Amino acid sequence: MERVSLLTDVRRTNDEVAAENQAIFRSMATLTVNLMSAPGAGKTTVLESTILRLGSHYRLAVIEGDLQTSIDSERILALGVPAHQITTGTVCHLDARMVRKAIAEFPLERVDVLFIENVGNLVCPAEFNLGEDLRVIVYSVVEGVEKPKKYPLMFHKADAVLLNKIDLIPYAGVELEELRKNVIEVNPRAAIFPISCRTGEGLEMWTQFLTVRIGAHKATATESV
């Protein structure tokens, strides 16, 4: 019998495809955002609100991930933004290979920002890199204050957390500061944005954050050419 030392990360295959995706995005100077949340937190609505504010300044595109239906991609298409739907059937998360296949079928010509709306799930998407630049979680105030503690890995890996539906705070019986504190404890570095897609409150800070990131991304892309 032979012992063979491997020391290989199991995530290697997905990470390799993710790295290829990232190289493709970089070559097109496309900032890529992996948008994740529990089901119903408001990812698609956040995208609609973001598109309404940034769509006339930047070229946007969206890849939608759901188990079934093209309902979400149709909402995006209705706003005049290119959208491609991935229906996974039973798979609970998007992986790099699915995104790679989507890019091949959905040519991204000079897109400034590609949003990838992941399957609604706070567990599985955490371990699957897609080749994204930013990982953003939508966490609505009506989900309870303990979500970051219950799903620490997901929240720990986020670059930004959008505290959504703040217009419902009086009815949810929560304090914004407690939500913020619970996010910070699992992720001291995340940028936190309290927002309401319904009233528009807080959205300007979020879109400004994106604008800065778009600019920085383009500057890096130009340097490496």
Add this chain to the structure above:
Amino acid sequence: MHELSIAESILDLAVEEAKKRNSTAVVTIKLRLGEFTGVAREALEFGFEIARQDTLAERAVLEIEVVPLKTRCPLCGLIGRPIDDFCLLCAACGSPMEIISGREMQVEYLELAEAEQSAIVTGDE
């Protein structure tokens, strides 16, 4: 659940290596699995039982070493072990801690049957 696809990735790695070395069977797969990964050990073992069927690893044992989650404060050096209550703020000085172990998902080594050994041996031991 995705533990099945993780089990398949582990098996792909092992079988690929076994084929490269002309081995006819994977005997053991040693996995280092961090506490802070999105993988549940029992679900992974279950997925492994399913995924290993009809492969070179169909009789392989998956040995899992669980690597504990440890954090360290870069400012005051405090070592933490935030299990059940994940908090990255240092209890001593409030600084953000860094994770120093617990994120591993590594196939450390394989034990492979050599091509000759898995053939029937007759004669002297």
